[in-house]
Amino acid sequence: MNKRLTRLRNDIPLYMMFIPGFALVFLFSYMPMFGTIIAFKQINMRDGIFGSPWVGLENFRMLMNNSNAWLALRNTVLYNLVFISTGVVFAVTLAVLLSLIKNKLASKVYQTIYIMPYFLSMVIIAYIVYAFLNMESGFLNNTAFVNLFGGEKVNWYTKTNAWPVILFIVNAWKTIGYSSIVYLAAMAGIDPGLYEAATIDGASTWKKIIHITLPSLKNIVIIMTIMDIGRIFSSDFGLFYNVPMDSGALYPTTMVMNTYVYNMMRGAGAAGSGLSAAASMLQSVLGFIMVVSANAVVRKIDRESAMF
Template structure:
């Protein structure tokens, strides 16, 4: 018997729901709540990380004044928050795979790894391609809450957290530069559209069955 199971192979419904809820919960949490969770770890005076550093005799860090740490912090927060949503998408595809394929593979003596390589991954290919094309179209977009709310709009972090979305917001509400805000937003839309069209054209050339249009 294998020591591991796919999420869709867990027969105990209670355990399955617990796992699904645990995975999806971060995605459902408001970005404002996430920002305070991050603050609870990074606060200068009461943050868990600085308390730990004090406990082991190390110097504390002014996290909200040190821009060099924030590319890594934001990547970590984004992965933690978005992991559940992406997991549910791929989980839904895996659940829809015909179980007869896995049963036939087991009869032929295929291991779990071989089942994943020859059945699960090929079944996920269309979804992976679609998700990739959509992600390419949003390269010039960003999660506004992630780059504005999580760093607490700290001016010292602008070199690491100022993206097009936060720039548009500040130009619109702080400076009142409506023209530049509109131009930046238009640039995002046009370039995003062109990237989607280009990525889809490449996919259509390589594998026409999995292209979006």
């Protein structure tokens, strides 16, 4: 008993080290979690989280009857499905191609360039997109371009149908390099002996990719995909808010859960706050269920790769 007490006392300096991080996480993560009770309240900023009156499930009832909420949910899921499926194909292809380059320096240079957009903020990327699409003088609306295709200037920021494609391109541009690096790192772990043996057996490069490279990536692909599916109800706020410049005309194809939650919170008074709180609580709960089940599936496939 005494020994354990001394040990605990000796460890006090170690426990003290937790304090700053513990406090920050408490303030910025746990307090807001307790704050989710506002989803069951009639929110007004003056009375805050604790003073506002309870209204039960009223906010959720409103949410269910709100067509924009359903739209946002649909868009979120659809965009994620497209991003996930195409992302894997692009990234794996790029990684395999990169691994084929003999010249190590060239390979490094390519990688460095492809990852670059990942480090730019979505505000910057919104400017880059604007340089292409701007109505008066954007690159796709400049004189040379418009003459070449004999068309007229297009006001892209009101063309609803174009945005699924535009956002798809922007997202791919930003993230492909990054995800291919992850796969490339996984490929570095493949036993080179396998390739040597295949060469002796007279296998072509194509055969080696099909029979050695891709099968050994199978697990990490499955795991990354499942993890992405776990996040299917959330989306990159910056991509859907900054890049379309929050243009109201585009909402039918650009509004996703995260932007819905933000716009309801900012611009729609007390009713909006209720919708915002209810929507983000729903998003958190669904997200939690998805991630935990995704992890359970990953655990089944490969214990080592499970997140927890």
